[in-house]
Amino acid sequence: MTVFPTLSFLPGVQTLRVWHPRGPNEIEVWALTLVFADAPDDVKEDTRVGVLRSFSPGGVYEQDDGENWVAIQDVLRGYRARQTRLNTGMGRGHARRDDPDYPGVIGNVYGEEAARGFYDHWGKMLVTDDWNSLYASETATRR
């Protein structure tokens, strides 16, 4: 899950990260581990070790993620990719706006509702003249 534009977290894994663009073709990742303040010490230690072994530069999940993200960007720089519109349609039409507990638009984690929201907000920022107008338009799209 991402707080626009560059703060992400993985629910259940307790890792938080900030994506720092470092110019074309480079992103620097700051990854942090969160522990519950009132957890017992052994639980905090298990969390610390569990996160660094899975989601750190040497972590067994992150190693593959690093590979995949770089490879995706390599493909997107290709001639054919540049002639093609980006498809962010996964799960389109299956989001809900009437969840009793959570505001806004809710989509399945395996889907691109978040990507659609990300680019939608960015697009609005580009064409809206001031912050108040931007907030007004954002409020109008919430339930």
Next chain:
Amino acid sequence: MTSESPWANDLAACLKSATAGDAIARMLLHHRVEQFYFLEAARLDARDYRGWFALLADDLTYRMPLRFNRTARERSHEFSRPGESFLFDEDKASIDRRIKRLETGMAWAEEPPSRTRHAISNVRVHPSGLSANADDPIGGNPSGTNGGLEPAGAADAQSSGDTVVVTSYFHVYRSRLERQVDQLVGERTDRLRIVTGETGFEVVERYAVLDQATVLANNLSMFF
């Protein structure tokens, strides 16, 4: 020194003589440690991960701290400390799981595999059990500058007659796919235990520091 030397086949006696200051024993011990490191490097570079695993002790700790850019007044916090986050903080079981992952053939960060070359140099053996670097958490001076924390293993650094503390430099060249090249350079402080068997040692503790603050590779999918 001839092949009839009792030290040639008895590393424990060699360590004892080296600790007592015998120059020839120190040289032999250094040679045996270095050959062990070259064997370890060769197995890693050949991707013989199980062969490398056999060189690790069952009570292994394997750690690589985070490293930060600190000015003088904060230099004591250049490296992350126990309880903070690390790049690696492993034991024998977690290394086993990492190797199992590589053995699935679906560890995409290593499929197709990287080409690595581990150059190990600047090997210094500290037969007294203490390393020359006061800040080393393995074998460092207990009153060293690592935030006043008791270095791991310092309590038994001198009492274990069969272990030796060694520092070495590593220069790991990693080439991946068509054009990706990464160079991971740093220093390892190890505690090695003398064992029977032809390799002579097993790695009990490894504390490796990387000479980068921000990790400039897309991953750390290699062992150090």
